[in-house]
Amino acid sequence: MRKWGPLTAVCLGTFMLLLDVTIVIVALPDMAHALGASLSELQWVIDVYALALAALLLGTGAAADLLGRRRLHVAGVALFAAASLACGLASSPEALVAARAVQGLGAAGMFATTLPLLGSVYQGKDRSVALGLWGAVSGAAAALGPVVGGLLAEGPGWRWIFFVNLPVSVAAIWLTRRTVPESRAPRGGRIDWAGTVAFAGFAGLTTYAVVRAGSAGWTSTRTLTTFALAALALLCFVLVERRAAQPLIDLSLFRTPAFVGVMAAALAYNASAFAVLPYTSVWLQTVLGMSPVHGGLAVLPLAATAFVASAVGGRLLHGVQPRLSIGGGLALIGAGTLAQGVLGAGSSWTALLPGLVLAGVGIGLVAPALAGAALSSVPAERAGMAGGAMNTFRQLGYAFGVAIFGSVLTARMQDSLTQGQAHALAGGGAGELRRAGVPEDALRGAFASGLNGAALLAGVIGLLAAVAVLILVRPRRAAEQASEVARPEAAAATR
Structure with a gap:
C-alpha cells in the first residue's frame, strides 16, 4: 500500500473524472425524455463538462503549484462529488448543464494534479510503470463509460450515473489523504487569471458557435459574430501569455515541432476516437430500439480491445519510439472510425463491430504513450506545463468534436428530412417522428x-493527425539532452 497507494488514489480519481466524460452517452435518450431536452441542450450536457475541464486545467495546475497539489486534488474531488449530487437531482436541462459545468471545475482540480503528484512520488522505472498504468486507466475509463452508463441507466435510472460518484469520491479522498504526500512547486509565483479567463472564453465561444451553427447556419450573423468573438479571445490569450511573468503555457514551446505534433495528436485522439459515440448511442437506442444496456454493450468491443492492446502493447512495444506508437495508433483509430461509416437504412449494430475493434487497438496504443511523449517533447523543467497542455488539448478535442460532428450529422440528415425533423431525430426524438407519420x-x-458523414470526418482527422505525428515528433538529439544536463551543473559550479 505504501508504494502503490498513491498510484491507486490518483488512478481512482482519474478513472472517475474521465468516465464522466463518456458515461452520459447511453443515457442521453432517457435524459431527453425525462427533462424535455433538445439536441443543443444534449450537446451541452456533454460539452460543458469537457469544456470546463479543458479551459480551467492549466489555471488549476498553477494554483496547485502554489497552494499544494494534494490539497487541491482533494478539494477537486469534493467539488466533483457535490456537483455529481446536483446533476443527479437536476429537474431541468439548464440545471443539469450548470451542474455539469461545476463538475468539470472539480475534475480540472483533480486532473491538473495527477501527473505532478505521480512525478513527485515515483522516480526512474517506477515512474515509467506508474505513467503506463495511469495511461491505461485513462483510455479504459473513456471507453468503458457507455457500458457503465448503460447498466446504470437501465437499472436504477440515469440519475445514478452521477450518484455513483459519491461513494467513489469518498474512497478517493480517504486514500489520497492517507497515502499521497503534499508537494508544491519549488518556487513561489502567482496564478495567471487573465490567461485563464481568455482561454476559457475562446474555448466556450468556439463550441457555442459550432453548436448553434447547426440550427442557425454557418454563415448567419449570430454564428459569424460568435466566431469573431472567439478569435478575439484567442488573440487576448496570446497577448497575455507573451507578457505574463509566469504564463499558463509558454508559447515558445509551439516553436518545437515535437511539442506541436503531440498537441495535435492529443486534440485529434479524443475527437476521432470518442466524439462520434454520443450520436452512435442515440442511433442504437432510438432508431434500432436497443435498451441502454444493449446499447452500451454494442460499443464494448472498443473498450475491451483498448484494454487488451494497452496491456499487451506496453510490454511488446517497450523501447519503441513514441512517435511510432502514437502515429500508428492514430492511423488505426482513423481507419477504424472510417470503417464505422458504412451504415445503411437496414444496418444493425454488427456493422460497427470491425471498426470498433480496429479503433480500440489504436486507443490502446495511443493512451499510454501520449503522456510520456508530452513530457519528453520539452525540457525537463517544462514537463508539468507540457502535461497540462496535453490534457487540455485532449478535452478540447472531445468538446469540439461533439459539436462539429453534431452539425455534420444534422446537415446530412437534412438531405431527406426537414431541419426540424433532423434536429429532433438527432436529439433522440425518433418515437415522436414515427407518431407524426x-x-x-x-x-x-x-x-x-448522418452517422456516416460524422464518421468520415472523424476518420480523416485521425489519419491526418497520424501523418503529422510521424513527421513532427522526432527523437530528441543527444546534444539537446546533454545541454539540459549541463545547464544545472554549470549553474552549480558558478555558485
Missing part, C-alpha cells in the same frame, strides 16, 4: 447517412 425507412436512412 415519418416513414421508418426515412428515419433509418437519414440517421445512417
